[in-house]
Amino acid sequence: MAPSDDPNGSARRRSCGRRERGSFTAELAAGLPALMLLLFAGLTSVDAVTTRAACVDAAREAALAASRGEPGVPAGARYAPAGAEVTVTVDGDRVVATVRAPVRTVGARLPRLTVSGVAVAAMEPGASGPPL
16 A cells, blocks of 8 residues: 555644644743743853952952052952952951952842952061051
């Protein structure tokens, strides 16, 4: 029997196609929110890593400037990301600089994240206490 002689085969194919009609749309509607959430989380993670690297750089600059006897907070603020908080403390012969910065999250209703970077430097010989 040739495939064209089979009256049930073509009818079976047509009915199968009708049952699956619109299934891609339903699957897309169910999976799109999860895909968007994954995209937002990925973009926020990339921004958090970038902001943390900038915080570490700013903390290093602040600690080095303070260890030479220069003002550490303005030196760190030059390299810090927008909205960052720079603190410099002296502990004996060590200078500890900390930079904390908020991370922009993709999506207005997501919680705000804060990353930080810390750097430690030894006081230079002959340098007076840093003007913080």
